Amino acid sequence: MTVREVEVHGARIRAHVTGDPDAPPVVLLHGIARSLEDWAPQHERLDDDYRVISVDLPGFGLSDPLPGPPSLDSLAAGVEDTLVVLGAGRPAHLMGNSLGGAVAMRMLCRDPGAARSLTLVASAGFGREVTMALRVLAVPGLGRRLMRRFDRRVSAQVERNLFVDRALVTDERVEFGLRVAARDGYAAHFLATAKALGGIRGVHPGWRTELLARVAELDPPTLVVWGEKDLILPAAHLRAARTALPHASFHLFPGTGHMPQIERADEFAGLAREFLKQA
Template structure:
């Protein structure tokens, strides 16, 4: 675990495996951190250079100067990978991280070897009420300021079908992240850029899917059937957008299959990664 200097911004990075092996890049969701991918490092780094990072303004990374948007986040991740010295990468994104991964593919298709989308944003209007409320003036700001030992466990419980995964460590990390100076403005910026009280915006979704359609890569799309954030019905729209992709629905699983079903997750993505020699 270290911080990389990316255009004068400190970006937190976790890197394991052989530096000469094909790189796998893991992207987290809104308001989250690289800890959401920690279990996959040990499952994949025997054959790959596994890189997870706190995207700019999230986790323990500093924000970039521009208002936070999908292109800004995608550019920040590419800039981080430039500092780390990677060639083409296998991209995996959970939730917001999936939308960022698709934006990265659209902006630099030659740098992407495979794409794995996990309960990804971008495939439907429906989203948890908590994220829709962030668009209400003053309400969202107050909600984000009140992430503490009472509210943080409630938020964590919405992410998992297995409540045992709401551990003291995860709650403590959520509170630590919420206390970072960039957390509140960055969260509100990206939430408002992507949607409002009525749900996830349609315009950016259509534009993004149109922009990635010409760039066919080996693709895996996964969803947890008990996702309370982005409903599993979105998987059908994802399959339609990526007709060439493989897909999988995890039974009795919430918003983060990479945590709730770590071994099964790794077994499913390995054949996709193996289809391309980076």
């Protein structure tokens, strides 16, 4: 996989770009504490018809944070500015997994003309419930102590929580998680982002309510998918998505965890291609 870095407001932002530069752009956004590697299988499955762009959100993966405190809005702005530097066309098909789904929705709300469609993959924003592993980070002092204990055992457990298929919990993924967590300033950025979006009681309702109301008002072509056995954001959120976005399309992947774009790569790509053709 060929990855490049671009400079955005003095920060180095990591990006993976494949496909014809003149093809319609598809932008792939990962979740909290993750990286563009979570979308790697979809590049080769989509880039014969699309210009496929995945990025490390500012401050995550191997990207630098941008100036100022992290928030959903600042992450969306950072992606927008990165796409400008990359010369990405407009409008783009936005695909987001977990936090990346919320970032994609925020990008739509910031500039409706920049988004041709939304594909929301186990997206944050549809409910309060979230894995306890993220909730406890909001407890004063506890989050910092837990991040200091992030070792190979913890990194492996993080990966196991993401997939039903244990074959996907590879040494490569575990080692990359350790590499990311060891970066200077990473823990502080992660904790600040988690606290901006949720707390010990779960995902904050304020930003969710406002965001979903605006997305429903704009009503772009939208596909919402979930894994039946998601341990991070429960599949019950798919029902909430049906209520919030009644005109969207929906799909539940049986026997699948938090990342169907990896665990059901071929099926996901087929579903996404059909949706993108019609969007």
